[in-house]
Amino acid sequence: MxxxxxxxxxxxxxxxxxxxxxxxxxxxxGILCREFAIGFGPKVFSFTKNETVYTIRLLPLGGFVRMAGEDPEMIEVKPGQMIGLKFNDKDEVNKIIINNKDEHPDATVVEVERIDLEHKMFVEGYEASSEEGRLERFTVSDTSFFVNDGEEVQIAPYKRQFGSxxxxxxxxxxxxxxxxxxxxxxxxxxxxxxxxxYTVDKPIMGEITSDGAAQEAGLQEGDVVKAIDGESVSSWTDVVSKVVKHPGEEVTFDVERNGQAEEINVTPKSEKRGEETVGVIGVYQPVExxxxxxxxxxxxxxxxxxxxxxxxxxxxxxxxxxxxxxxxxxxxxxxxxxxxxxxxxxxxxxxxxxxxxxxxxxxxxxxxxxxxxxxxxxxxxxxxxxxxxxxxxxxxxxxxxxxxxxxxxxxxxxxxxxxxx
Incomplete structure (x- = not known):
């Protein structure tokens, strides 16, 4: 690859x-996750699913999940501001138009008097088309959106924010x-x-290298080592610990092969590891x-x-x-x-x-x-x-x-x- x-x-x-x-x-x-991003910088690819925008960005140096409440909300509505309101079938506000209200002729334009988009979720204001100048209160849906410069941004009630x-x-x-x-x-x-x-800690010969002492001595893959120089072994760790102590010195392997006991003399080759010289015979650890x-x-x-x-x-x-x-x-x-x-x-x-x-x-x-x-x-x-x-x-x-x-x-x-x- x-x-x-x-x-x-x-x-x-x-x-x-x-x-x-x-x-x-x-x-x-229950936290609103606005974006799931791989990479940083400009967006290369994006799509939206279940409230979250999934993006791949240009610089592959990490990633992030942007959770509501972790960063200051970028859009703020203040008293006296003119906004447009759109409603769902429950007569709740589901879109708040921040600008370019002319592009939304079906929106109700309101001058904001009071607004709470975190806890009580309402907008109070005066309809621009009303001559009565009556203050009205509008309930805002928990899944409502700001519409700013044509882009929709989901509003995060406090209960959907990280800090809540x-x-x-x-x-x-x-x-x-x-x-x-x-x-x-x-x-x-x-x-x-x-x-x-996967390797196992058993006293069994694994793969034999073609140029090692084990190959030269006649050891075979699958041989079960019973003892080395008369000392019994019960694990691969035991086999290695005994071999490394005898660089260039002949040792005797008592092995079991196909149910038959055999005795094989092996002379480990010398190998430098740091400042120490150890014996190696060219056998991999057994695998199961x-x-x-x-x-x-x-x-x-x-x-x-x-x-x-x-x-x-x-x-x-x-x-x-x-x-x-x-x-x-x-x-x-x-x-x-x-x-x-x-x-x-x-x-x-x-x-x-x-x-x-x-x-x-x-x-x-x-x-x-x-x-x-x-x-x-x-x-x-x-x-x-x-x-x-x-x-x-x-x-x-x-x-x-x-x-x-x-x-x-x-x-x-x-x-x-x-x-x-």
Whole structure:
């Protein structure tokens, strides 16, 4: 698969699943989700379904779900303003025409006296066509729209806004994004296990390499190792731990082949790993295939990768891991190119690892990340009341700016590392 296509598909899948988590749980809580976007910048493609505009944008650098109440409403109606009203079959206002009222001759034009589009949902005003100058009150539908410059924007009553929901509902809507990245990783690992198989910790010879010591000695795939140099083994881990200790030294394998016991002498070849020389015999870990085993393997692989990534991030905090070793979009692109050459299943495994990484990074308690939002919710739970939204917004804005600065530094390091000799 060409690298650009592989990169776009993987990155798009990770962002799609992450934002889908936010969308699903926000909608379940009754929050009006105005837009579900993949990418940033100008819209390339869009369609509307069930109150939400689904868009693909030009810059593939992430995505977002725009929830009502998260940003200030862009349209505000004030007393004294002239607006047009259209009604549904229940005689409720379902469209409020902000401008270009001449294009809507069937609309009732009203001069606003009082208006509440969050709680009581009404408009009070004087009809422009009425000579009596009588103040009238109009009930506004919960699913009404502003019409501004020909574009319809759904009005969000307070009960449909993010801030109206319980602390648990808000926290779940935010946590669901990273959670779905872990779910995606599990499914990818499980699918790999179903079709390609999964490694098991059993003392059985897996695939034998053509140039290894095992091939030269006569070991075969499927041989069950009972003992090495007279010491019994019960797992693949036991086999490896004994082989690595004998580089260039002959060891005796007691194996069972087709129900018959055999004794085979093998001399592991020497291999340099860091500053240490270890023995290797050229055998892959045994692989099995079963549906339920693949499911269990999906869980195990997800937990293993999660642990490794968390430990790596911990080293970054303690200074054992340099920021120069981090990778941004450029580094991920180069790595994707290398992995794509190894085959489709390796690409799937790479996507699963990236998905876990995205989930963990988003859960870090840093401003502008989902973890930062969850930290504010924790403080709210402890205080018994939310932090001032304006102050929280400033914190997230500063955090976002610092995050973009870090992204620029990491991207520059990637360019220096991969393209500047």
């Amino acid at each position: 060409p690298t650009p296509i592989a990169f776009v598909l993987i990155f798009g899948l990770l962002v799609f699943v992450h934002e889908l988590g936010h969308l699903i749980f926000a909608k379940r809580a 929901k319980t602390l648990g509902q808000r926290a779940m809507a935010i946590f669901a994004g990273p959670m779905m990245n872990f779910v995606l990783a599990f499914f990818l690992f499980a699918i790999i296990g179903v079709f390609q198989g 295939k079963s549906f339920f085993g693949a499911i269990a393997n999906g869980v195990t692989e997800t937990l293993t990768w999660t642990k490794e990534i968390v430990l790596t991030l911990g080293k970054l905090v303690t200074g054992q891991f340099s920021i120069d070793m981090l990778s941004g979009p450029v580094g991920i692109y180069v790595s994707t190119e290398q992995v794509a050459q190894s085959g489709f299943y390796y690409l799937m495994k790479w996507a699963a690892a990236l998905s876990i990484n995205l989930g963990i990074v988003n859960l870090l308690p840093l401003p502008a990340l989902d973890g930062g939002r969850l930290l504010f919710f924790l403080v709210e739970a402890l205080r018994g009341k939310p932090i001032d939204r304006q102050k929280e917004g400033i914190v997230h804005f500063i955090g976002f700016a610092l995050l973009m600065l870090l992204m620029l530094v990491v991207t520059w390091n990637d360019i220096q590392r991969f393209f500047v000799q």
